[in-house]
Structure formats: structure tokens, C-alpha cells
Amino acid sequence: MTKPIYIRDVSKDDLPALVNIEDRTTGVSRLEYWKKRMELSEAIRPHWTSLVAEMDNRVVGFIFGRAGELEFGLPGTVAWIEVIGVDPAYRHKGIAAELMEHFTSSAHDHGIHTVFTLVSKDNPEMEKFFAKAGFTQGEMLHFKKEVAATL
Numbered sequence: 001m002t003k004p005i006y007i008r009d010v011s012k013d014d015l016p017a018l019v020n021i022e023d024r025t026t027g028v029s030r031l032e033y034w035k036k037r038m039e040l041s042e043a044i045r046p047h048w049t050s051l052v053a054e055m056d057n058r059v060v061g062f063i064f065g066r067a068g069e070l071e072f073g074l075p076g077t078v079a080w081i082e083v084i085g086v087d088p089a090y091r092h093k094g095i096a097a098e099l100m101e102h103f104t105s106s107a108h109d110h111g112i113h114t115v116f117t118l119v120s121k122d123n124p125e126m127e128k129f130f131a132k133a134g135f136t137q138g139e140m141l142h143f144k145k146e147v148a149a150t151l
């Protein structure tokens, strides 16, 4: 039988779990970054854009995003997914799909009908994950410029 997945808003107590999941996913431990990220979420981001997933009474995944109004010349408001991660020991159990479902349905409940994200071309797994979740390639162009030191 599949275990239940519980989705809720993130809280400060989740900090160690978030740092741990990222550390075991990327090999980078960013306690200070997550502390600031959490403060930012509490200060200016709608609560529904920062969610965690629990299974076995522990935090096993997260999704962080934001709502952007009239940005990049776009009409209306767009919900952005900035980062999503699932504990390596809990993958392929539908946890990210459940986080995504909560995020997108909350966006819809708040009158937002478009969700954006960026995926690295070097990350086919994320590409497949977002494609499975119903995302298609958008019309925006991603520009970048390497900035050289001037001194």
C-alpha cells in the first residue's frame, strides 16, 4: 500500500531537513542560504508558494516559488517554480508530483493561470519531470551575458 503524502506550508523548523535534502542531492550544504530564503518567503512571498511534503512523519520534499506580477513584459501574474527537491530515499513515490499539484492548484485558486520555471539543458531528468507534469516549452527567450571584471 502506498504511504500517504502530506503537503503543508513551510515553517522555520523545516530548515535542517531542507538543508539535508539539498546536501544529499547536490553535495552542497547551504544553511545560511536557506535561512535567508525562509525569511524572504515569510516576508514577501505568498504562503502557498513555499511548501513541504511529509511522509513517515518527516519532511521528504519541498517546492519553493513566487508570484510575479507584470514582469518581463508579461501581462498579469505568473507563478514561478524556483526550486523543487525530493529526498533521494523517497523519490519515485509521487512526492514531487503531489507538491506540484498543490502549487498549481493554489496558483489557480489565486487567479493565476500560468506557471513558469527554468530547466537546465543539461538536466534531462528535470525536463522529463516537468514534461510529465504537463509543462511545455514556453515562448520566452533566455538571454545571458558574461560580465568581465572592469578593473
Ligand SMILES: CC(C)(COP(=O)(O)OP(=O)(O)OC[C@H]1O[C@@H](n2cnc3c(N)ncnc32)[C@H](O)[C@@H]1OP(=O)(O)O)[C@@H](O)C(=O)NCCC(=O)NCCS
Binding pocket: 021, 022, 025, 026, 083, 084, 085, 086, 087, 090, 091, 092, 093, 094, 095, 096, 097, 098, 124, 125, 126, 128, 129, 130, 132, 133
Ligand atoms: C525531479 C524530482 C523532483 C522528482 O521527484 P519525485 O518525487 O521522485 O518525482 P515523482 O515520483 O513525483 O515523479 C513524477 C513523474 O516525473 C517523472 N520523473 C520523476 N523523476 C524522474 C527522473 N529522475 N527521470 C525522468 N523522469 C522522472 C516521471 O515521469 C514520474 O512519473 P511516473 O512515476 O508516473 O513515471 C527529484 O528527482 C529531485 O529532487 N531531483 C533533484 C532536483 C534538484 O536538483 N533540485 C534542486 C536542489 S535540491
